[in-house]
Amino acid sequence: MEKERETLQAWKERVGQELDRVVAFWLEHSHDQEHGGFFTCLGRDGQVYDDLKYVWLQGRQVWMYCHLYRRLERFRRPELLDAARAGDPSLLPASQPPGGEFLLHSARVAPPAKKCAFVLTRDGRPVKVQRTIFSECFYTMAMNExxxxxxxxxxxxxxxxxxLRVSMPSPVLGSAVP
Incomplete structure (x- = not known):
């Protein structure tokens, strides 16, 4: 029994260290200081290889920062909450919303569509809308956190x-999104 406890403790420490490493990587490399939001297509070295912004990944990153901030004492730091808003808002031009704000202002496709974009340009213009609800789910999770x-x-x-809009009929798509 003691051996199992030691093994579990070792894994807990290893997973904790990996989480710290991953969060530090994303904090350092993913924030778009020019347009807000997050770069999600990064190499292992942190270099951006595609500046398109996938809405579900924007939502997931906002959710994760907020969730860590709320649930784990060691992440309850102002800089992590600021990161959910894409870092220090003072670094962005006044016209560019930070992380959660980038998601809030850019993800929703203009009416009459009731969808979120699936992918955005770096500056937040919709590129593609899909019938799936992934973007809406992660948008909803991010706003909730x-x-x-x-x-x-x-x-x-x-x-x-x-x-509420996820299951409502869409005039653009012609039917309810499943």
Whole structure:
């Protein structure tokens, strides 16, 4: 029994170290200081090899930063919450929204569509919309976690609106999104 406990403790430490390493990598390399949001196509060296921004990955990164901030004491640092908003907002031009704000302002496709884009240009213009609901799910998860850690009602409103729209018929797609 003691051997199993030691093995579990060793794995817990290893996974914790890996999480610290991965979070540090994304904090250092993924933030788009010019346009907000996150680069998601990075090489092992941190170099960006594609500057398209996939909405579901934008949402996942915002969610993960917020979730770590909320759930694990060692990640309850202001810089991680700032990272959920794509780093220090003072580094961005006033016209460019930071991370969660980039997602909030860029992910939704203009009406009458009720969808989120699947992929955006670096500066937040929609490139492709898909019938799947991956983008909407991660957008909803990100807005929910932002609301939970900041208490800002606008994130809760956006989460609720996006969640309700996922199953509503779309005039653009012609049917309800499954």
């Amino acid at each position: 932002l609301w939970r850690v900041t208490g800002e009602a606008r994130y809760q409103v956006r989460r609720r609106t996006a969640a």
